[in-house]
Amino acid sequence: MANNKKKILVVDDEPDVLKYLETFFIDNGFEVITAVNGIECLEKAKSEKPDLITLDISMPAESGVRTFRDLQENENTKDIPVIIVTGVTSEFKRFISTRKQVHPPIDYFEKPIDREQLLASVKRILKLS
16 A cells, blocks of 8 residues: 655754654654755755655754755755744744745744644645645
8 A cells, every 4th residue: 555644854953853843743644754954954855755844944064044945946846845943033034034035934933833833734735634
């Protein structure tokens, strides 16, 4: 039988947050892959073709902002919806929404994350009941 689970790529450099989101999404019926920085995110987005990406902004190796732009500029990843999940303040949401180089993220959550709102957003974006 084919695997009908939607695949989510969770990107965060904090091991606790990564494990928390991974477990949360698995418990809610999703397949999950993880990345700890922007470079790994881009590699896995291209090779794994996730249905959705949750992306932290403050990360080493490559910032989430740069990664977000790279995802949108790449032909293989430009149509993957991205939810920003970050500890950065709401001023960042205004900032990223005004950039001409990128489309705004499909949704935005500040840490600590409201799990029910995040799950509702993911289900809405992926057109799940």
